[in-house]
Amino acid sequence: MDEFELIRRFVDPVARATRNEAVRLGPGDDGAIQSVPAGYELVFSIDTMVAGVHFPNAYPGHCLATRALGAAVSDLAAMGADPVCFTLSLTLPHSDEAFLSSFFQSLSDRAQALGVALAGGDVTAGPLSVSVQAHGQVPAGAAITRGGAKPDQLVVVSGTLGDAAGALDMLDRDRPNEYQGALLARYHRPEPRLALGQRLRSMATAAVDVSDGLLADLGHLLVASGCGATIDASAVPCSDALLRCAGQGAGVLALTGGDDYELCFTLPEVQWSDELSETVPLTVIGRTHPAPGLDVVNRPPGLNRAMTGYDHFGGGRE
Amino acid sequence: MDEFELIRRFVDPVARATRNEAVRLGPGDDGAIQSVPAGYELVFSIDTMVAGVHFPNAYPGHCLATRALGAAVSDLAAMGADPVCFTLSLTLPHSDEAFLSSFFQSLSDRAQALGVALAGGDVTAGPLSVSVQAHGQVPAGAAITRGGAKPDQLVVVSGTLGDAAGALDMLDRDRPNEYQGALLARYHRPEPRLALGQRLRSMATAAVDVSDGLLADLGHLLVASGCGATIDASAVPCSDALLRCAGQGAGVLALTGGDDYELCFTLPEVQWSDELSETVPLTVIGRTHPAPGLDVVNRPPGLNRAMTGYDHFGGGRE
Numbered sequence: 001m002d003e004f005e006l007i008r009r010f011v012d013p014v015a016r017a018t019r020n021e022a023v024r025l026g027p028g029d030d031g032a033i034q035s036v037p038a039g040y041e042l043v044f045s046i047d048t049m050v051a052g053v054h055f056p057n058a059y060p061g062h063c064l065a066t067r068a069l070g071a072a073v074s075d076l077a078a079m080g081a082d083p084v085c086f087t088l089s090l091t092l093p094h095s096d097e098a099f100l101s102s103f104f105q106s107l108s109d110r111a112q113a114l115g116v117a118l119a120g121g122d123v124t125a126g127p128l129s130v131s132v133q134a135h136g137q138v139p140a141g142a143a144i145t146r147g148g149a150k151p152d153q154l155v156v157v158s159g160t161l162g163d164a165a166g167a168l169d170m171l172d173r174d175r176p177n178e179y180q181g182a183l184l185a186r187y188h189r190p191e192p193r194l195a196l197g198q199r200l201r202s203m204a205t206a207a208v209d210v211s212d213g214l215l216a217d218l219g220h221l222l223v224a225s226g227c228g229a230t231i232d233a234s235a236v237p238c239s240d241a242l243l244r245c246a247g248q249g250a251g252v253l254a255l256t257g258g259d260d261y262e263l264c265f266t267l268p269e270v271q272w273s274d275e276l277s278e279t280v281p282l283t284v285i286g287r288t289h290p291a292p293g294l295d296v297v298n299r300p301p302g303l304n305r306a307m308t309g310y311d312h313f314g315g316g317r318e
Numbered sequence: 319m320d321e322f323e324l325i326r327r328f329v330d331p332v333a334r335a336t337r338n339e340a341v342r343l344g345p346g347d348d349g350a351i352q353s354v355p356a357g358y359e360l361v362f363s364i365d366t367m368v369a370g371v372h373f374p375n376a377y378p379g380h381c382l383a384t385r386a387l388g389a390a391v392s393d394l395a396a397m398g399a400d401p402v403c404f405t406l407s408l409t410l411p412h413s414d415e416a417f418l419s420s421f422f423q424s425l426s427d428r429a430q431a432l433g434v435a436l437a438g439g440d441v442t443a444g445p446l447s448v449s450v451q452a453h454g455q456v457p458a459g460a461a462i463t464r465g466g467a468k469p470d471q472l473v474v475v476s477g478t479l480g481d482a483a484g485a486l487d488m489l490d491r492d493r494p495n496e497y498q499g500a501l502l503a504r505y506h507r508p509e510p511r512l513a514l515g516q517r518l519r520s521m522a523t524a525a526v527d528v529s530d531g532l533l534a535d536l537g538h539l540l541v542a543s544g545c546g547a548t549i550d551a552s553a554v555p556c557s558d559a560l561l562r563c564a565g566q567g568a569g570v571l572a573l574t575g576g577d578d579y580e581l582c583f584t585l586p587e588v589q590w591s592d593e594l595s596e597t598v599p600l601t602v603i604g605r606t607h608p609a610p611g612l613d614v615v616n617r618p619p620g621l622n623r624a625m626t627g628y629d630h631f632g633g634g635r636e
Contacts, residue, residue: 024359028542029463030396030527031363031454036354041342044437045349046451048407050444078348089366089407089449119362126368127445131407133364136349145347209348224346 061103070190080201081136165257231286251300379421388508398519399454483575549604569618
C-alpha cells in the first residue's frame with residue numbers, strides 16, 4: 001500500500017466523517033483552510049507521542065488514536081477554547097492494515113465525539129510516532145492562560161488524579177479486574193474537560209491540564225503567574241479504583257502521576273459555587289499566596305522532593 | 319539537559335527573535351494564540367521529516383532546520399498565502415548541544431527571513447524527526463487550490479527543476495565544486511516562492527509546489543482539477559549546474575526529482591505577461607486539455623513509465 005492508497009482508504013473517510021463548516025478545505029491539497037469568525041482567535045497546540053517513550057511499542061491502534069487525540073484536545077480545554085479541527089502526522093515503520101484500520105476507525109469516532117474535524121496531515125515511513133495539532137477558537141482575549149493567578153485565590157482540580165499513572169504497570173494485562181480496567185481506561189482514552197474549560201473562561205484566572213503530574217503542572221502555572229500556593233495533599237481526589245489498586249501509594253500517584261488530563265485552575269473565591277461541578281466534580285485543594293513556591297501539607301508517605309517536579313521550575317520552595 | 323532547560327535555552331530565544339503581532343501568545347502555555355484578521359482565512363500545512371528517510375542520519379542541524387522550515391512554508395506559497403507563524407515538534411535521541419545550537423540558530427535566521435514566528439512546539443525523546451506546521455493567511459476565498467485548472471490554460475513552472483534530486487548522490491561530499499555546491503544548496507535550503515504565490519492568487523487557477531517531482535505533482539493537480547495536460551519535456555527549465563553535473567540525466571531529474579519547492583501552476587493565457595517573472599523566472603511548459611491524463615512530448619532519454627508517478631494517480635494516460 002503506497003502513501004496515496006493509504007490516504008484514500010484511511011484518511012479521507014475520517015475527514016468526511018468529521019467535517020464541519022469551519023474547515024473550508026480539508027486534506028488533499030497543499031494546505032488546509034480554516035475560517036475563524038470575526039471577534040474570535042485561533043488557539044492551537046501540537047503534541048507528539050513516540051513508541052517506546054509515550055506508549056508501549058506493541059500498543060493497539062485504537063488506543064493510540066484515542067490517547068493522541070485526547071491529549072492534544074485537552075490543551076484546548078485548558079485554554080477554555082471551543083474545539084474545531086486537528087492535523088495528524090503519522091509515522092509508520094510499515095503499513096499494517098489491521099493497525100491502520102483500528103487506528104483510523106477509533107480516530108474517526110473520537111474526533112466526532114470531541115467535535116474536531118480532521119483538516120490535514122502527513123503519513124510518512126519511519127519509527128512509529130504520531131503528532132496531533134489541535135485547533136480551537138475563543139472570543140478574542142478570553143483564553144485562559146497559565147499566567148493570570150493572583151494571591152489568595154482557590155486552587156481547584158477536576159475529577160480524580162493518579163489513575164493513568166496507576167495503570168502504567170498493568171498495560172500488558174490480558175484480563176484486568178474491574179478496578180484495573182477503570183484505570184486502564186483513563187490511560188488509553190483521556191477525556192478532555194472541554195465543557196469545564198469553556199465554562200471557566202469568564203471565571204478562572206489561570207489553568208493548566210494535568211499531563212506531567214499535578215505538582216509539576218501546578219508549579220508551571222505558579223511560576224508563570226508569579227505567585228505561590230499551599231495545597232493540602234489529603235484533599236487531592238483519588239478514585240476508588242486507584243485506592244483499591246494502589247493502596248497507600250495512591251496519594252503519591254495523585255500528586256505526581258501524569259496523563260490524567262484533568263484541569264487544575266485558580267479562581268477568586270467569590271466565583272466558586274457548587275454549580276461549577278455540573279459537568280465534572282471539582283475539588284478545592286488549596287490557596288495561592290504572594291510568595292513563590294508550592295507548599296504541600298499533609299504529604300502522603302513516600303513523597304520525596306525529587307518526585308515533586310520541583311527541580312523543573314526554579315523559584316519554588318518546599 | 320532536561321526538556322525545560324532545552325526550551326529555555328533554545329526554543330524561547332527563537333520565539334523572541336521571530337515574534338510578530340499576529341501571534342498573541344507564543345510557546346510556554348498549554349496552547350498558542352493567533353489572531354486572524356477579519357476577512358481573512360487561516361491556511362496551514364504540517365510536514366514531517368524522519369532521519370534516514372527524508373534526510374541522512376548524520377545531517378547537520380542547520381541543514382535540517384532550513385530544509386524542514388522551507389518545505390513547510392512552501393505549502394503556504396503554493397496556496398498563495400501570506401506567512402504568519404509555525405509550530406515545531408522535534409524528536410531527538412539525545413540532547414546534543416552542538417546539534418541543537420546549530421539547529422535553532424539556523425531556524426531563527428531562516429524564520430526571520432521567511433517572516434514566520436515560532437508560536438509553539440514540543441520537544442520529545444525518540445528517533446530523530448522533525449514536524450513543522452506552517453500557518454499563513456489569505457483573504458477569504460482567495461487561496462489557490464489544486465482543483466481549479468480548466469482546459470486550454472497554460473502550465474507554468476518557476477525557477478529550475480531537478481537540482482535538489484541532482485544533489486542526492488553528493489550529500490556526503492566534503493569539497494563540492496561550484497556546480498555541486500549550487501545543487502547542494504537547493505537541497506539543504508529550499509526557497510519557498512512566497513512572493514510569486516501571493517502575486518498569483520488573483521491569476522492562477524490552480525497551483526502545487528514541486529516536492530515529489532514535477533510529473534507526480536502536476537498529476538495531482540490535474541486529477542484534482544478534472545482535466546489533463548500536455549507538456550513539452552524539452553521546455554522544462556534546468557540549471558547550468560544540473561546540466562554540468564548530470565549531463566544527459568538532467569532531463570529525467572527535472573521531470574521526476576522532488577525537493578525543489580518550485581511552483582507549478584495553471585493560468586489563463588490572457589493573464590500571462592513577462593512581468594510575472596519579476597521575482598523568479600517563469601517558464602511555460604505546456605497547456606491543459608479536457609481529456610484526463612498527463613502527456614509528455616519530447617521525452618528525455620531514460621524516462622520510463624515507472625518514473626512518472628503515473629501509478630500514483632489513477633485516470634492518467636501517457
